[in-house]
Amino acid sequence: MTQPEPWLRGTLTEIPVVQRAVLHALEMAREDVDRFCGDLSDEELNARPAGLPSVAFHLKHIARSLDRLLTYAEGAALTEEQLASLHAELEPALSKSELFAELHASLSCSAARIRRFEVSTFDHLRTVGKKQLPTTVAGLLVHTADHTQRHVGQAVTTAKVLIAARQ
Numbered sequence: 001m002t003q004p005e006p007w008l009r010g011t012l013t014e015i016p017v018v019q020r021a022v023l024h025a026l027e028m029a030r031e032d033v034d035r036f037c038g039d040l041s042d043e044e045l046n047a048r049p050a051g052l053p054s055v056a057f058h059l060k061h062i063a064r065s066l067d068r069l070l071t072y073a074e075g076a077a078l079t080e081e082q083l084a085s086l087h088a089e090l091e092p093a094l095s096k097s098e099l100f101a102e103l104h105a106s107l108s109c110s111a112a113r114i115r116r117f118e119v120s121t122f123d124h125l126r127t128v129g130k131k132q133l134p135t136t137v138a139g140l141l142v143h144t145a146d147h148t149q150r151h152v153g154q155a156v157t158t159a160k161v162l163i164a165a166r167q
């Protein structure tokens with residue numbers, strides 16, 4: 001029997017509710033990617049069935065977008081390295097082990113960064129991107145969860161298509 005999803009396990013009860021929900025979403029992302037994408041080969045990770053973005057793209061995008069979103073939430077501008085990383089997301093992935101290592105490291109680092117936010121800062125104004133679009137710390141934290149889950153869903157769907165094509 002599999003265990004319930006992270007948000008139903010009664011964990012992280014010492015963490016304020018917004019951060020707890022975001023952390024549970026990141027935990028679920030790790031579990032779903034490992035479960036549904038972990039058996040794909042390097043070739044399958046980079047495949048684009050029916051022109052879909054590759055699983056590798058989604059995994060790189062999750063890892064790197066978490067860093068960018070949390071940088072904005074922390075009130076900082078993106079670095080040249082982060083911008084270069086953004087532009088490199090569509091390039092073929094490194095090896096499977098490097099791809100999963102980047103994702104896992106990003107999820108762990110992001111969780112630590114999320115834990116450091118004080119609830120009293122959630123309504124602090126922040127801006128995003130070149131256009132400096134307005135949001136708040138809480139808006140960015142919640143978006144890290146929904147954006148990550150959106151790309152996990154796409155990666156899992158693509159992985160299922162690839163696995164079905166094996167048969």
